[in-house]
Amino acid sequence: MYQLLRSLTYSFQEDEPRTLVKMQKEHWDPLYTWVKNEFGVELAIAEGLAPARQSDATNRKMTEVLQEMDVWELAGESN
16 A cells, blocks of 8 residues: 555546546546545645655555554555
């Protein structure tokens, strides 16, 4: 999960072509909603070419979540 927070793939959203916009909404919007509901943080979305920087609060919370996981949960997160 921590790698996901640092990943460039989820944080860039385009406004065209329409098929890409539709796919982003279908696949990434549920992730943003789940993270917000599950952990109480909002993921930053990149604008332009610069990658999104997550807030310190988001990084702290997600670090806390990872530290509470057992080895089996962590193994699932590494995929």
